[in-house]
Amino acid sequence: xxxQYRVFVSYTHTAEDQLLMDAVVxxxxxxxxxxxxxxxLKPGDKFSDEIRRFIAHAHVFMPILxxxxxxxxxxxxxxxxxxxxxxxxxxxxxxxxxxxxxxQLQALTLETVAEIEDKLTPEYIEYRAASKTSPGDSVFQxxxxxxxxxxxxxxxxxxxxxxxxxxMIRQRSAFGSFSIPDKRxxxxxxxxxxxxxxxxxxxxxxxxxxxxxxxxxxxSAGCRxxxxxxxxxxxxxxxxxxxxxxxxxxxxxxxDDHVEVVFAKGEIQxxxxxxGDWFLADAVVPLYGQNYQKTVFTRHGPSVIKAVxxxxxxxxxxxxxxxxxxxxxxxxxLEMLITRLSSAxxxxxxx
Numbered sequence: 001x002x003x004q005y006r007v008f009v010s011y012t013h014t015a016e017d018q019l020l021m022d023a024v025v026x027x028x029x030x031x032x033x034x035x036x037x038x039x040x041l042k043p044g045d046k047f048s049d050e051i052r053r054f055i056a057h058a059h060v061f062m063p064i065l066x067x068x069x070x071x072x073x074x075x076x077x078x079x080x081x082x083x084x085x086x087x088x089x090x091x092x093x094x095x096x097x098x099x100x101x102x103x104q105l106q107a108l109t110l111e112t113v114a115e116i117e118d119k120l121t122p123e124y125i126e127y128r129a130a131s132k133t134s135p136g137d138s139v140f141q142x143x144x145x146x147x148x149x150x151x152x153x154x155x156x157x158x159x160x161x162x163x164x165x166x167x168m169i170r171q172r173s174a175f176g177s178f179s180i181p182d183k184r185x186x187x188x189x190x191x192x193x194x195x196x197x198x199x200x201x202x203x204x205x206x207x208x209x210x211x212x213x214x215x216x217x218x219x220s221a222g223c224r225x226x227x228x229x230x231x232x233x234x235x236x237x238x239x240x241x242x243x244x245x246x247x248x249x250x251x252x253x254x255x256d257d258h259v260e261v262v263f264a265k266g267e268i269q270x271x272x273x274x275x276g277d278w279f280l281a282d283a284v285v286p287l288y289g290q291n292y293q294k295t296v297f298t299r300h301g302p303s304v305i306k307a308v309x310x311x312x313x314x315x316x317x318x319x320x321x322x323x324x325x326x327x328x329x330x331x332x333x334l335e336m337l338i339t340r341l342s343s344a345x346x347x348x349x350x351x
Contacts, residue, residue, distance in 0.1 A: 002032040002122040003277075003305060007090075007298075008058035009037045010051075010078055012069045020064050020094060023113045029231035031122045035183065036163070055082050057278060059129045059301040065093040065107060077103070084302075086138045090128040092120070103257065129301060140298030143281075149207045149295040153177075153273060153281055156297060157213040160278045167276015170311050174231040174268055178250040179243040180211035189246070195239035207288045217275055222258040224315050224325075228268040229337060237341045242299055244334050251327055251334075261330035262318040271295070272311070280307050 007028055011021040021037065028035040036054050055061055061082040069075050082089050093107035108119055132138060143149040160167060171177065185204035199207075209298045217223075229244055250258055271283035280303070283295040298304065319325040 001127060003129070004032060004034045004059060005059040005125055005301070006034045006036050007060045007125065008054045009035050010061070010063040010075070011037070011070060012064075012066070012075075014068050017064060017066055017068060020066070020092075020113060023116050024062070024064060024092065027116050027120050028125075029049070030117075030189045031120070031125065032341040033122075033125055050162075051078060052081060055087060056085055056299060057160065057163060058082075058087055061089050062091070062124060063085045063091045063187075065091050065105075066095060072113070072220065075080060078268055084134050084139075084310045088128045090124070092116075111293045125329045126334050130272065131300065132300075132344050136296060138303065141297045143297065147203055150203075150284060152295070152297050154206065154213055156279045156281070156299075157217060157275055160275060161213065161216065162321060165276075167274075167278045169214055169223035169225075170223040170272070170274040170308065170315075171223070172226040172270065172272040172311065172314075174228050174271075175243045175247060176225050176227055177210050177214040177273070178223075178225075179247040180207045181246055182208060182211050182215070189242060191241060192242040193239050193246070215271075218258065218290045219254065221276060223254075223260070224312070225259075225261045225330075226264050226268075226311075226315055226318065227261065228263065228265050229334070230265060231268045237344065240331050241338050241341055244338055251331055254327065256327050258329075259327040260315070260319070260325040261327065262322055263326045263330075263333060264318055274304065274306070274307055274311060277301070277304050277308055280304050282307075 009021055009024055009028070011017045025035045025037060036058055038050065038054065042161070055078060061078070063069065063075060063079060065075075071130065079091075089105060091107035093109045095111070108124065110116060110119060143152050144272060151235065160282065169177075181193065181276075183189050185201040185208065190204050219221075227247075227270045229240060235243075269282075273281045279297060279299045281295050281297045315325070
Protein backbone atom coordinates (compact mmCIF):
# COMPACT_ATOMS: atom_id res chain seq x y z
CA UNK A 1 0.00 0.00 0.00
CA UNK A 2 1.35 3.41 -1.00
CA UNK A 3 2.28 5.69 1.88
CA GLN A 4 0.27 8.90 1.66
CA TYR A 5 3.21 10.87 0.31
CA ARG A 6 2.79 14.63 0.14
CA VAL A 7 3.37 15.82 -3.41
CA PHE A 8 3.64 19.55 -3.99
CA VAL A 9 2.32 20.29 -7.46
CA SER A 10 3.73 23.49 -8.92
CA TYR A 11 2.10 25.05 -11.96
CA THR A 12 1.59 28.38 -13.73
CA HIS A 13 -1.77 30.00 -13.23
CA THR A 14 -2.84 29.94 -16.86
CA ALA A 15 -6.10 28.36 -17.99
CA GLU A 16 -4.30 25.60 -19.89
CA ASP A 17 -1.90 24.73 -17.08
CA GLN A 18 -4.75 24.86 -14.56
CA LEU A 19 -6.47 22.04 -16.46
CA LEU A 20 -3.27 20.00 -16.36
CA MET A 21 -2.92 20.63 -12.63
CA ASP A 22 -6.49 19.51 -11.98
CA ALA A 23 -5.89 16.27 -13.87
CA VAL A 24 -2.61 15.62 -12.01
CA VAL A 25 -4.15 16.34 -8.60
CA UNK A 26 -7.08 14.02 -9.32
CA UNK A 27 -4.69 11.27 -10.33
CA UNK A 28 -2.57 11.73 -7.19
CA UNK A 29 -5.68 11.42 -5.04
CA UNK A 30 -6.68 8.28 -6.96
CA UNK A 31 -3.38 6.51 -6.28
CA UNK A 32 -3.36 7.38 -2.58
CA UNK A 33 -0.92 10.31 -2.52
CA UNK A 34 -1.64 13.62 -0.81
CA UNK A 35 -1.26 16.51 -3.25
CA UNK A 36 -0.28 19.92 -1.90
CA UNK A 37 -1.17 22.92 -4.02
CA UNK A 38 -2.65 26.35 -3.68
CA UNK A 39 -5.32 27.51 -6.05
CA UNK A 40 -5.52 30.85 -4.27
CA LEU A 41 -2.05 32.14 -5.09
CA LYS A 42 -2.33 35.33 -7.07
CA PRO A 43 -0.61 35.46 -10.47
CA GLY A 44 1.79 38.02 -9.03
CA ASP A 45 2.93 35.66 -6.27
CA LYS A 46 6.19 34.34 -7.63
CA PHE A 47 8.48 32.55 -5.22
CA SER A 48 6.75 33.37 -1.93
CA ASP A 49 7.31 32.13 1.62
CA GLU A 50 4.12 30.12 1.17
CA ILE A 51 5.58 28.25 -1.79
CA ARG A 52 8.82 27.67 0.12
CA ARG A 53 6.75 26.18 2.95
CA PHE A 54 4.93 23.86 0.55
CA ILE A 55 8.20 22.63 -0.96
CA ALA A 56 9.93 22.17 2.41
CA HIS A 57 7.11 19.95 3.68
CA ALA A 58 6.70 17.84 0.54
CA HIS A 59 7.94 14.29 0.17
CA VAL A 60 8.08 14.93 -3.58
CA PHE A 61 8.22 18.19 -5.56
CA MET A 62 6.28 17.89 -8.83
CA PRO A 63 6.60 20.87 -11.16
CA ILE A 64 4.36 20.79 -14.22
CA LEU A 65 6.67 21.83 -17.07
CA UNK A 66 5.08 23.42 -20.10
CA UNK A 67 6.31 26.02 -22.58
CA UNK A 68 4.67 28.64 -20.40
CA UNK A 69 6.29 27.34 -17.22
CA UNK A 70 9.72 26.99 -18.81
CA UNK A 71 9.77 30.71 -19.54
CA UNK A 72 9.12 31.71 -15.94
CA UNK A 73 12.27 32.39 -13.84
CA UNK A 74 10.54 31.46 -10.60
CA UNK A 75 10.02 27.90 -11.88
CA UNK A 76 13.80 27.48 -11.90
CA UNK A 77 13.98 29.11 -8.45
CA UNK A 78 11.53 26.57 -7.06
CA UNK A 79 13.47 23.69 -8.58
CA UNK A 80 16.71 25.05 -7.15
CA UNK A 81 15.12 25.47 -3.72
CA UNK A 82 13.88 21.88 -3.73
CA UNK A 83 17.33 20.67 -4.76
CA UNK A 84 18.90 22.65 -1.93
CA UNK A 85 16.62 20.89 0.57
CA UNK A 86 17.19 17.50 -1.08
CA UNK A 87 13.48 17.17 -1.79
CA UNK A 88 13.04 14.53 -4.55
CA UNK A 89 11.97 16.20 -7.80
CA UNK A 90 9.52 14.49 -10.14
CA UNK A 91 8.69 16.84 -13.01
CA UNK A 92 5.91 16.22 -15.49
CA UNK A 93 6.81 17.59 -18.93
CA UNK A 94 3.97 18.35 -21.33
CA UNK A 95 4.85 18.96 -24.98
CA UNK A 96 8.22 20.07 -26.30
CA UNK A 97 10.44 22.00 -23.89
CA UNK A 98 13.70 23.92 -24.23
CA UNK A 99 16.65 21.63 -24.89
CA UNK A 100 17.98 19.96 -21.79
CA UNK A 101 15.32 21.03 -19.30
CA UNK A 102 13.23 17.85 -19.23
CA UNK A 103 16.27 15.60 -19.73
CA GLN A 104 18.31 17.23 -16.99
CA LEU A 105 15.49 16.81 -14.49
CA GLN A 106 14.59 13.28 -15.63
CA ALA A 107 11.03 14.41 -16.26
CA LEU A 108 8.15 12.12 -17.10
CA THR A 109 7.21 13.26 -20.60
CA LEU A 110 3.53 13.33 -21.50
CA GLU A 111 1.94 14.34 -24.77
CA THR A 112 -1.68 14.47 -23.65
CA VAL A 113 -3.71 14.73 -20.46
CA ALA A 114 -5.08 11.23 -21.11
CA GLU A 115 -1.60 9.76 -20.53
CA ILE A 116 -1.55 10.93 -16.90
CA GLU A 117 -3.62 7.97 -15.71
CA ASP A 118 -1.37 5.40 -17.41
CA LYS A 119 2.02 6.92 -16.66
CA LEU A 120 1.62 8.58 -13.26
CA THR A 121 1.67 5.40 -11.16
CA PRO A 122 2.11 4.65 -7.44
CA GLU A 123 5.40 2.97 -8.29
CA TYR A 124 6.74 6.19 -9.80
CA ILE A 125 5.81 8.17 -6.69
CA GLU A 126 7.32 5.54 -4.40
CA TYR A 127 10.51 5.46 -6.45
CA ARG A 128 10.96 9.23 -6.41
CA ALA A 129 10.03 9.62 -2.73
CA ALA A 130 12.59 6.97 -1.78
CA SER A 131 15.34 8.44 -3.93
CA LYS A 132 16.71 10.44 -0.98
CA THR A 133 16.62 7.77 1.69
CA SER A 134 19.96 8.52 3.33
CA PRO A 135 19.79 11.04 6.20
CA GLY A 136 22.96 12.52 4.73
CA ASP A 137 20.88 13.60 1.74
CA SER A 138 18.74 15.95 3.79
CA VAL A 139 18.80 19.11 5.87
CA PHE A 140 18.95 18.86 9.65
CA GLN A 141 18.80 21.69 12.18
CA UNK A 142 20.33 21.46 15.63
CA UNK A 143 19.05 23.27 18.73
CA UNK A 144 21.93 23.83 21.11
CA UNK A 145 19.84 24.60 24.20
CA UNK A 146 16.45 23.86 25.72
CA UNK A 147 15.20 27.35 24.82
CA UNK A 148 16.33 26.87 21.20
CA UNK A 149 14.55 23.51 21.16
CA UNK A 150 11.31 25.07 22.34
CA UNK A 151 11.53 27.89 19.80
CA UNK A 152 12.18 25.54 16.89
CA UNK A 153 9.49 23.10 18.00
CA UNK A 154 6.94 25.92 17.92
CA UNK A 155 8.26 27.13 14.56
CA UNK A 156 8.17 23.71 12.89
CA UNK A 157 4.72 22.82 14.26
CA UNK A 158 3.34 26.25 13.35
CA UNK A 159 4.61 25.92 9.79
CA UNK A 160 2.50 22.77 9.41
CA UNK A 161 -0.52 24.58 10.81
CA UNK A 162 0.01 27.42 8.33
CA UNK A 163 -0.59 24.84 5.60
CA UNK A 164 -3.96 24.14 7.28
CA UNK A 165 -2.66 20.72 8.25
CA UNK A 166 -2.30 18.87 11.58
CA UNK A 167 -0.43 15.74 12.57
CA MET A 168 -0.69 13.14 15.31
CA ILE A 169 1.60 14.00 18.22
CA ARG A 170 3.99 11.22 19.18
CA GLN A 171 6.14 12.02 22.20
CA ARG A 172 8.65 10.04 24.21
CA SER A 173 9.73 12.05 27.25
CA ALA A 174 9.49 12.33 31.01
CA PHE A 175 6.34 14.48 31.01
CA GLY A 176 5.82 15.85 27.50
CA SER A 177 4.47 19.14 26.20
CA PHE A 178 1.12 18.67 27.94
CA SER A 179 2.70 19.11 31.37
CA ILE A 180 3.43 22.74 30.48
CA PRO A 181 0.90 25.24 31.92
CA ASP A 182 -1.31 27.18 29.54
CA LYS A 183 -1.20 30.11 31.93
CA ARG A 184 0.21 33.63 31.78
CA UNK A 185 3.97 33.67 32.45
CA UNK A 186 3.50 35.39 35.82
CA UNK A 187 1.08 32.81 37.21
CA UNK A 188 2.13 30.98 40.39
CA UNK A 189 1.95 27.55 38.75
CA UNK A 190 5.19 28.30 36.90
CA UNK A 191 7.16 28.73 40.14
CA UNK A 192 5.54 25.58 41.50
CA UNK A 193 6.78 23.52 38.53
CA UNK A 194 10.23 25.11 38.38
CA UNK A 195 11.30 24.13 41.91
CA UNK A 196 13.79 26.95 42.34
CA UNK A 197 15.10 26.80 38.76
CA UNK A 198 13.16 29.92 37.84
CA UNK A 199 12.77 30.76 34.16
CA UNK A 200 12.35 34.19 32.63
CA UNK A 201 8.91 35.41 31.56
CA UNK A 202 10.04 35.11 27.95
CA UNK A 203 11.08 31.47 28.41
CA UNK A 204 7.78 30.69 30.08
CA UNK A 205 5.83 32.25 27.21
CA UNK A 206 7.86 30.22 24.72
CA UNK A 207 7.04 27.03 26.63
CA UNK A 208 3.38 28.05 26.72
CA UNK A 209 3.50 28.49 22.94
CA UNK A 210 4.82 24.92 22.69
CA UNK A 211 1.98 23.59 24.83
CA UNK A 212 -0.63 25.44 22.76
CA UNK A 213 0.59 24.40 19.30
CA UNK A 214 1.13 20.78 20.38
CA UNK A 215 -2.35 20.70 21.89
CA UNK A 216 -3.94 22.06 18.72
CA UNK A 217 -2.29 19.30 16.71
CA UNK A 218 -3.33 16.64 19.24
CA UNK A 219 -6.94 17.80 19.43
CA SER A 220 -7.16 17.64 15.66
CA ALA A 221 -5.13 14.48 14.91
CA GLY A 222 -4.68 12.69 18.24
CA CYS A 223 -1.62 11.79 20.32
CA ARG A 224 0.39 8.79 21.51
CA UNK A 225 2.57 9.42 24.56
CA UNK A 226 5.36 7.30 26.04
CA UNK A 227 6.18 8.95 29.36
CA UNK A 228 8.10 8.44 32.61
CA UNK A 229 7.13 11.18 35.10
CA UNK A 230 9.69 9.92 37.63
CA UNK A 231 12.61 10.20 35.23
CA UNK A 232 13.80 13.74 36.03
CA UNK A 233 15.60 13.52 39.36
CA UNK A 234 16.44 17.24 39.51
CA UNK A 235 12.80 18.09 40.29
CA UNK A 236 11.46 17.99 43.81
CA UNK A 237 8.19 16.27 44.69
CA UNK A 238 6.19 19.50 44.47
CA UNK A 239 7.44 20.30 40.98
CA UNK A 240 6.77 16.77 39.78
CA UNK A 241 3.26 16.80 41.25
CA UNK A 242 2.52 20.17 39.62
CA UNK A 243 3.57 18.85 36.23
CA UNK A 244 1.54 15.68 36.64
CA UNK A 245 -1.56 17.67 37.62
CA UNK A 246 -1.22 19.82 34.51
CA UNK A 247 -0.87 16.69 32.38
CA UNK A 248 -3.97 15.18 33.99
CA UNK A 249 -5.95 18.33 33.24
CA UNK A 250 -5.07 18.10 29.55
CA UNK A 251 -5.77 14.38 29.30
CA UNK A 252 -9.09 14.82 31.10
CA UNK A 253 -10.20 17.43 28.55
CA UNK A 254 -9.49 15.32 25.46
CA UNK A 255 -11.70 12.67 23.80
CA ASP A 256 -10.86 9.04 24.50
CA ASP A 257 -10.21 8.29 20.83
CA HIS A 258 -7.61 11.09 20.60
CA VAL A 259 -5.30 9.89 23.41
CA GLU A 260 -3.18 6.85 24.10
CA VAL A 261 -0.62 6.83 26.93
CA VAL A 262 1.87 4.21 28.08
CA PHE A 263 4.48 4.35 30.83
CA ALA A 264 8.11 3.32 30.33
CA LYS A 265 9.80 3.67 33.69
CA GLY A 266 13.56 3.82 33.39
CA GLU A 267 13.51 3.61 29.60
CA ILE A 268 13.42 7.27 28.51
CA GLN A 269 16.84 7.83 26.95
CA UNK A 270 15.83 10.47 24.39
CA UNK A 271 13.30 13.27 24.16
CA UNK A 272 11.49 12.53 20.92
CA UNK A 273 8.69 14.53 19.32
CA UNK A 274 7.13 13.54 15.98
CA UNK A 275 4.29 15.54 14.44
CA GLY A 276 2.42 13.39 11.91
CA ASP A 277 4.98 12.53 9.28
CA TRP A 278 5.80 16.22 8.91
CA PHE A 279 8.90 16.48 11.12
CA LEU A 280 10.71 15.07 14.12
CA ALA A 281 12.75 16.54 16.95
CA ASP A 282 15.10 14.13 18.71
CA ALA A 283 16.85 15.38 21.85
CA VAL A 284 19.96 13.90 23.45
CA VAL A 285 19.69 12.96 27.12
CA PRO A 286 23.26 12.22 28.30
CA LEU A 287 22.19 10.11 31.29
CA TYR A 288 18.84 8.83 32.50
CA GLY A 289 17.18 11.49 34.63
CA GLN A 290 19.07 14.44 33.16
CA ASN A 291 17.68 17.27 31.04
CA TYR A 292 17.92 17.57 27.25
CA GLN A 293 21.04 18.85 25.59
CA LYS A 294 21.19 19.13 21.80
CA THR A 295 18.05 18.49 19.74
CA VAL A 296 18.07 17.56 16.06
CA PHE A 297 15.15 18.64 13.86
CA THR A 298 14.41 17.36 10.38
CA ARG A 299 11.62 17.17 7.80
CA HIS A 300 13.50 14.48 5.85
CA GLY A 301 10.63 12.27 4.68
CA PRO A 302 12.27 8.82 4.88
CA SER A 303 13.77 9.59 8.31
CA VAL A 304 10.47 10.81 9.74
CA ILE A 305 8.46 7.91 8.29
CA LYS A 306 10.98 5.42 9.70
CA ALA A 307 10.85 7.11 13.12
CA VAL A 308 7.04 6.91 13.12
CA UNK A 309 7.16 3.16 12.42
CA UNK A 310 9.74 2.52 15.15
CA UNK A 311 7.83 4.65 17.66
CA UNK A 312 4.54 2.87 16.95
CA UNK A 313 6.21 -0.52 17.22
CA UNK A 314 7.68 0.37 20.61
CA UNK A 315 4.41 1.92 21.77
CA UNK A 316 2.41 -1.14 20.77
CA UNK A 317 4.90 -3.45 22.53
CA UNK A 318 4.58 -1.48 25.79
CA UNK A 319 0.79 -1.33 25.39
CA UNK A 320 0.63 -5.09 24.91
CA UNK A 321 2.70 -5.70 28.05
CA UNK A 322 0.66 -3.23 30.12
CA UNK A 323 -2.65 -4.39 28.72
CA UNK A 324 -3.88 -0.84 28.27
CA UNK A 325 -3.06 2.59 26.87
CA UNK A 326 -6.40 4.23 27.57
CA UNK A 327 -6.78 7.81 28.68
CA UNK A 328 -8.76 6.85 31.78
CA UNK A 329 -6.19 4.27 32.92
CA UNK A 330 -3.38 6.75 32.37
CA UNK A 331 -5.16 9.33 34.53
CA UNK A 332 -5.66 6.74 37.30
CA UNK A 333 -1.96 5.82 37.10
CA LEU A 334 -0.94 9.47 37.37
CA GLU A 335 -3.31 10.12 40.29
CA MET A 336 -1.82 7.15 42.14
CA LEU A 337 1.65 8.54 41.48
CA ILE A 338 0.62 11.88 42.99
CA THR A 339 -0.66 10.07 46.08
CA ARG A 340 2.58 8.15 46.41
CA LEU A 341 4.75 11.24 45.95
CA SER A 342 2.67 13.19 48.48
CA SER A 343 2.93 10.40 51.04
CA ALA A 344 6.68 10.14 50.53
CA UNK A 345 7.00 13.89 51.00
CA UNK A 346 5.05 13.80 54.29
CA UNK A 347 7.15 10.91 55.57
CA UNK A 348 10.33 12.76 54.59
CA UNK A 349 9.23 15.94 56.35
CA UNK A 350 8.43 14.01 59.55
CA UNK A 351 11.87 12.44 59.47
